[in-house]
Amino acid sequence: MSALYGALLVLTGCTVAPSDTAAAPEPERPTSVILMIADGTGTAYWTAARMVAQELEVERFSVMGLVDTQSSDSRVTDSAAGATAFASGVRTYNGAIGVTPDTVPVPTILEMAQDQGKATGLVATARINHATPAAFAAHVAHRGMYSEIVDQMLERSVTVMLGGGRGFFDGTLRPDSQNVLAAVLDRYTYVRTPAELRALDPDTVDMLLGLLAVNDLPNYRQRGIELEELIATALQVLARDEDGFFLMVEGSQLDWRGHDNAALADLVDEVLDFDRAVGAALDYQAEHPGTLVVVTADHETGGMALHPNRAGELVTNYTTTGHSAEMVPLFAVGPGAERFGGIKDNYVVGRILIDLLGGEPPPAVTAR
Numbered sequence: 001m002s003a004l005y006g007a008l009l010v011l012t013g014c015t016v017a018p019s020d021t022a023a024a025p026e027p028e029r030p031t032s033v034i035l036m037i038a039d040g041t042g043t044a045y046w047t048a049a050r051m052v053a054q055e056l057e058v059e060r061f062s063v064m065g066l067v068d069t070q071s072s073d074s075r076v077t078d079s080a081a082g083a084t085a086f087a088s089g090v091r092t093y094n095g096a097i098g099v100t101p102d103t104v105p106v107p108t109i110l111e112m113a114q115d116q117g118k119a120t121g122l123v124a125t126a127r128i129n130h131a132t133p134a135a136f137a138a139h140v141a142h143r144g145m146y147s148e149i150v151d152q153m154l155e156r157s158v159t160v161m162l163g164g165g166r167g168f169f170d171g172t173l174r175p176d177s178q179n180v181l182a183a184v185l186d187r188y189t190y191v192r193t194p195a196e197l198r199a200l201d202p203d204t205v206d207m208l209l210g211l212l213a214v215n216d217l218p219n220y221r222q223r224g225i226e227l228e229e230l231i232a233t234a235l236q237v238l239a240r241d242e243d244g245f246f247l248m249v250e251g252s253q254l255d256w257r258g259h260d261n262a263a264l265a266d267l268v269d270e271v272l273d274f275d276r277a278v279g280a281a282l283d284y285q286a287e288h289p290g291t292l293v294v295v296t297a298d299h300e301t302g303g304m305a306l307h308p309n310r311a312g313e314l315v316t317n318y319t320t321t322g323h324s325a326e327m328v329p330l331f332a333v334g335p336g337a338e339r340f341g342g343i344k345d346n347y348v349v350g351r352i353l354i355d356l357l358g359g360e361p362p363p364a365v366t367a368r
Contacts, residue, residue, distance in 0.1 A: 029356055030292035030335040031244035032118070033109070034235075034281045035086065037132055038274050039079060040255030042300030042326045044316075048264060049271035051306075051314060057279035058295060061331035066343045068327055069299040072101045075325045079255065080143040082298030082346060083135035087248075089351035089361040097131065097149065098139035100362075105139035109350070111156070112359035113246035119159040119238045120245060123230050125223070126216045126252035127165030129153065132298060136248050147174045154184050157207070159245070160234045163252075164213035166192065173215065184209070194225035202236035219253055220269040227251060227277040235284050244290070246357065249277060258301030261318040267304075285334055292334035292356060296349065300326040 038045070050056050071081035071094050078094040085091055087108040093101050100106055110120050122133040129149040134140075138152040150168045153161065167173030169181040181190075188209035191197045197210050210230075217223050231249050238245035251274035257267045278295055285291045303319030303326065330349065332340040336356040340349065351361040 028335040029358060031290035032238075032246070032288070032292070033113075033353060033357055034247045034249065034285070034291060034293045035109075035353065036249045036251070036274075036278060036281060036293070036295040037083065037086070038251045038254050038271070038295065038297045039132060040258045040299060040301030040323070041251070041271065041274075041297040042304065042324070042328050044304040044306055045254065045258075045267065045271050045300075046329060048304075048306055048314070048316070049268050049275060052268045053272055053275075057275045057282060058331050060279075060282050061295070061333050063332040063337045063341045065330040065332075065341045066327040067296055067330050067349060068343065068345045069297075070325065070346075076323050077299050077346070078143075078323065079131040079298050080135060083132040085346035086296075086298070086350045086353070087136045089347055089354050090363075091345070091347040095142045095144075097134050097141075097143050097145075098136075099141060103141050106362050107359070108136050109354050109357060109359065110136040110158070110246050110248070112354060113244075113357060114156070116358065117241075117243040118245050119241035119243075121160035121234045121238050121247040122153075122158055122163070123160070123227075123234050123247070124163040124250040124252050125227060125230075126163060126250070127168065127213075128161050128163035128211070129165050129168055130163075130216070130250075130252060132250045132252065133161075133163065133248065147176065147178075151180060154180060157187065159206075159241075160208045160237050160247075162197075162208070162210040162212070162230045162234060164211065164215055164217040166211035167214040169211060181211075194223075194229075197225070197233060198229070200233070202233050203240070205237050208233070208237050216252070219256075219266070220273050227273050228280045231277045231280050235280070239284075239288070249281070251277070255301045258304060258318070259321055261302060261316070261321060264314065264316045267316065282333065290335060292332070292336055294330065294332045294337075294340060294349075294353065296330040297328035298346070300324045300328055 071077040073093040088106040131143040134149045138149040171177045171179040254270045303324040
């Protein structure tokens with residue numbers, strides 16, 4: 001502090017604490033986290049949807065960034081490695097579910113939330129034991145170990161699980177034909193159809209298992225229920241936990257439309273279904289400002305671009321039926337949202353989420 005500044009303080013009767021002893025404010029942390037993954041969705045997907053709808057719910061976000069999606073063994077990730085990066089903060093090999101490149105199980109943010117006494121939820125428009133939801137509640141060497149994933153999910157006692165995959169619970173799609181569903185019906189309120197789900201009073205439900213298809217749910221036009229309805233029901237159950245919650249919501253079938261090199265209208269259907277669910281999450285966050293909402297994708301699918309045809313109509317053009325290395329958008333709002341701005345590696349996104357929830361990120365795998 002300069003002599004002149006010190007003299008002015010004396011004359012005015014002001015004092016100031018030495019800068020090296022001033023207490024820094026604690027960083028603001030969320031009570032609850034909603035992570036939404038639009039599987040396979042790159043910037044062209046959002047562009048197409050905005051051209052159709054004119055206005056999107058994701059435009060309400062205050063922070064935006066980009067995510068580098070590569071895995072530890074490839075410039076182009078799959079959903080298993082991509083979701084593990086978000087769930088556990090480690091970059092791992094394609095096909096890995098909740099394990100490091102050496103197949104060592106690594107804690108997930110969902111498990112950390114449970115250890116803190118928080119409620120937890122997984123929602124997907126695929127089977128609930130598919131790669132993305134699996135990476136948050138299971139640890140197996142390969143994503144195709146569907147029966148083992150279900151067993152671990154049930155052992156983990158996730159508060160809310162909504163999606164498809166009933167056959168992996170009742171035994172009809174399991175190699176061992178084991179019915180593991182019967183053993184958990186004393187814990188879970190169980191529904192099999194959209195109609196049964198709508199008939200529930202979520203305020204009376206402690207744990208909810210909704211297996212709405214034998215395998216994966218149908219596409220948007222045949223599904224019979226909006227993703228917005230699924231997240232709304234999940235939030236009603238989870239929000240009753242005074243300690244907060246962690247919820248992961250996947251729009252699974254955007255990825256499949258990319259793999260199919262689908263027509264623009266079919267692709268946009270899925271994007272807008274997901275976007276409406278984002279709107280539900282944002283409405284919840286507006287009423288509960290201690291909630292962090294993060295929306296991103298695990299990777300881009302199809303290498304999609306938008307071009308006019310000879311009639312001047314917008315059409316999709318794809319460069320692949322697989323995944324691409326394109327960076328994907330990220331949107332965030334709520335406590336800690338500013339940490340997601342700019343360009344981030346996928347595993348860094350996971351580490352930030354874990355840190356904000358008060359967990360301890362594992363040693364990082366940064367190989368490119």
